Amino acid sequence: MKSEVYDVIVIGAGVIGLGITFELSKVPGLKTLTIDQGYPMSGTSGATQAWVWVHSKTPSHYGRLSKESADRYLELQDELGDIEYIRSGGVTPIFSNDKLFAAKTLQDEMSKANIPVEILTKREVLELEPNLSPNLIGATYSEIDGTINPFKLIQRYRKQSEENGAEFSFYNKVIGLEKTSFGYRVMTQKGTFETEKLVIAAGLWSKDIGRFLDVEIPTYTSRGQILVTEPTERLINRVIVGMRQLNNGIILIGFSKEDVGYDRRTTLDILQNSAKRAVELVPKLKDVKIVRTFSGIRVIPDDGLPIFGEVPGEENLYVAVTHSGMTLSAILGKRMKELVTTGQTSEQMDAYSVKRFEKRGMVSG
Amino acid sequence: MGHCQAKYCYHHANELLATWMGVAESELSGTNHRIPIRPLPLKMLIGSDL
Structure with missing residues (x-):
């Protein structure tokens, strides 16, 4: 390690931590260290279908944030190089009238954020996606949804950050945190580091990291199991909720959400259910x-919305934890850079403060 | 990248194949641990004659 004193330490080198690291690395003279107990993509960021998904992100402010991130990826393609961001459009098939009614509510909510959500008739859906089941009665569709290559994105975040001077420490677990007169002391398996500012972006593990400083970050875990097919003919042109087809013809299928802690096994019952649902959607x-x-294993904040911002009452301690890391890394990286370097963000982010949980009596302190 | 649960694929595929073929798993031949394990049609995974 070149130095043990930093301006900013980021804990977590998943897609969120690396998005933040990349943005911070562009600040001249800012000395940063990013620490991870594993390596980039060894956790949730390497086990994803990697949708950049906007159209069902309610309420509208969350949709707006997701759209801003999707737009930011267009810029990142120039800054980082090819990250295979493809704005293919996204389809949520509808099989019942009550879901059709809910689609109208979704459309109204998303219109507040200027996010185009169309409610398609059966004929229109099947024109877009001819291999979908004729049993559907409609779909919601948005042209803004798409996908990204998580491996390229993360690799390029890291490579570009390194070229900009960011330092990394992998296979290095944080085992303690202390407040100091300077900022924070980060104790790790490989040594102790001092930093003025500390960013917790450790996904699933953020909750445990926060507790070192008596900060509650209310999240829970949700396992998603994914089936990977052989390369096949083009059956899906867009993201169909639960599925995407890669450029090489492989289809990723996954619908499941299970509360099983950190258990990353796959199980036959869930795989069978996912396969059944996939065939119902696309009979071929x-x-x-x-x-x-x-x-x-997804990390889900207790109310489903991102947790982002400076921790109230804890100067220079920041947190960025969210489900939908692939969708949001671009904008959360940018906003965290603003927050860390100027003390404010260019757009209002108060709705995502961890403080909201205190109001609901969900934080014990 | 460390996320493939190959041994579970292997187990599931063998279990399903044995059921499908009406034999014990031990009677399946020529198997070993590698990726891809046993490509398995979705209809077989579901366990129905679609």
């Missing part, structure tokens, strides 16, 4: 072969 999938499966 029945003869497509599964070649492997994997699972990832």
Whole structure:
């Protein structure tokens, strides 16, 4: 390690931590260290379908934040190089009248954030996606949804950050945090570091990291299991909720959400259910072969919305934890840079403060 | 990248194949641990004759 004193330490090198690291690395003279107990993509960021998904992110301010992030990826393609961000559009098929009614509510909510959500008739859906089941009665659709290559994104975040002077420490678990007169002391398996400012962006583990400083970050875990098919003919042109087809023809399928802690196994019952649902959506999938499966553990803030900002009452301590890391890394990185370097963000982010949980009596302190 | 649960794919695939073929798992031949394990059609995974 070149130095043990930093301006900013980021805990977590997943897509959120690296998005923040990348943005901070562009600040001249700012000395940063990013620490991870594993390596980039060893956790949730490496076990994802990697949608950049906007159109069902309610309430509207969350939709707006997601859209801003999707737009930021267009810029990042120039800054980082090819990250395979493809704005293919996203489809949520509808099979019942009550869901059709809910679609109207969604459309109205998203219109507040100028996010185009169309409610398609059956004929219109099947024109867009001819391989979808004729049993559907409609769909919601937005052209703004898409996908990204998580491996390229994370690799390029890291590489560019390193070229800009950011330092990293991998396979290094944080084992304690202390407040100091200077800022924070970060105790790790590989040594102790001092920093003026500290960013917690450790995904699933943020909750545990926060507790070192008696800060509650209310989140829970949700396992998602994904089936991977052999490369096949083009069956899906857009993101169909639960599925995407990669450029090489492979289809990723996953619908599950399970509260099983940190257990990353896959299980037969869930895989069968996911396969069944996939075939119901796209009947031609029945003869497509599964070649492997994997699972990832999502981190979900207790109310589903991102947790972002400076921790109230804790000067120079920041947190960025969210589900939808792939969708939001671009904008949360940018906003965290603003916050850390200027003390404020260019757009209002109060709705995402961890303080909201205190108001609801969800934080014990 | 460390997320593939290959051994579970292997187990599931063998279990399903054995059921599908009506034999014990031990009677399946020529298997080993590698990726891809046993490409398995979705209809077989579901366990129905779609």
